[in-house]
Amino acid sequence: MIHQYQNNGYYIVLDVNSGSVHVVDRLAYDVIACLERKNPCHTPETLKTQETRDDLAGELPHYPRQELEEVLQAVAELTAGGQLFTQDIYEGYIGEVKQRKTVVKALCLHIAHDCNLACRYCFAEEGEYHGRRALMSYEVGKKALDFLVANSGNRRNLEVDFFGGEPLMNWQIVKDLVSYGRSLEEPHGKHFRFTLTTNGVLLNDEVQDFVNREMDNVVLSLDGRKEVNDRMRPFRNGRGSYDLIVPKFQKLADSRNQEKYYIRGTFTRQNLDFSRDVLHFVELGFKQISIEPVVGEEQDLYAIREKDLPQIFEQYDTLAKTIVEYEKKGKGFHFFHFMIDLEGGPCVAKRLSGCGSGTEYLAVTPWGDLYPCHQFVGDEKFLMGNVEQGILKPEIAEEFRSCSIYSKEKCKGCFAKFYCSGGCMANSYKFHHTIHDTYNISCEMERKRVECAIMIQAALADE
């Protein structure tokens, strides 16, 4: 399976099944398109036949025959090397991957179902997740970490995200649980990687020092320009949060040497010019940036609609070009959704496994209930068990385990399937009431982001 596209003046050919990325000239672009149209299963042998050569000359008469032969030779070599016209050999392998005994390696701890902001798009409904306000107790948190250690098999690196609502509203418990987690490391041969996701309202020097000492990652929620942020992220009294939060986030990011954090925003239909919010973050001095599309119901005024996609694509293109320019000037920054490591990216098993929700990754409510991920919290159908008794409904884990790009019809023909791994199961459930589908708008945006991410790599290699 081959995907070809043009972006920012580059002709790009992605061999989907091998993940090989080829930057080509117009001639090679046309040749490969023509070859694939005639036979998507070309082999080095079929590429060398007289029939293929004659076909090509007939289809592309405006190119000199000798140049066509040169390209055909290069295509045959790449095909022999497993970098073009590769077939999907993973569908058989998926059974093996999915049968492997998985262990729990990450928990999202809902340390507080309460929040001091009232963000309009919050899937947690101002922190309460369709339920009651609650703070996690130390006892529940301890049992969660014990559950993680006990169910993590030989896995050494364990991840715990302190999430909410707003986790700083239950800060002492966060500190106590970090300390408890550290005490488990040596006796059990584990290493905890802690992450804090915060809106910054209660961030102070004491929190900052602790975070810098103990947290591998910190996710700082802010949407961008003041008017954009304050429209969607007000306090409960309606006042905006930007002025209070921005200086604290700048200070924290600097104190971490601009590493191991993300300033993370959400864009909505009300700021479809979100590339300007990314650049606003850059102007504020941030280097690790993530801005994600909101996921909302169709009737929500802020929700992304199909007709917004052309403008969103144009914004991603603008942003990708800007990133290349900044990088070449030595002023580079990272945009999370464009990060792609063509040489050191995840293995096939990881790409086939997906995000791990419901199996490797679970969410824990303040009272210790277990759900497949933070987005399912509050939907009783997905209540899997609790930290005291463990998994009581293994059939839920089994359903999540069985979900992959091969269980989703829409993924089979998609070039981006090995980058999104079938997309977010919570989004699929929200829009189709099954985890074995995909959320179309999200897929469209993901495909565009993969194209932009690869173009950036092509441009940076073009020195």
Next chain:
Amino acid sequence: MKHIKTLNTQPLNHTVNKGGCGECQTSCQSACKTSCTVGNQTCEHKK
């Protein structure tokens, strides 16, 4: 003139036999929480 420049040297299928150790980060632990971004993770052994 070279018509094709290949950006990566390690095809994905090379990881079939030696991959799958599972030590890598889960995708939602980084910065997403509402999408799925497996492809931009990094292999734990290549850090």
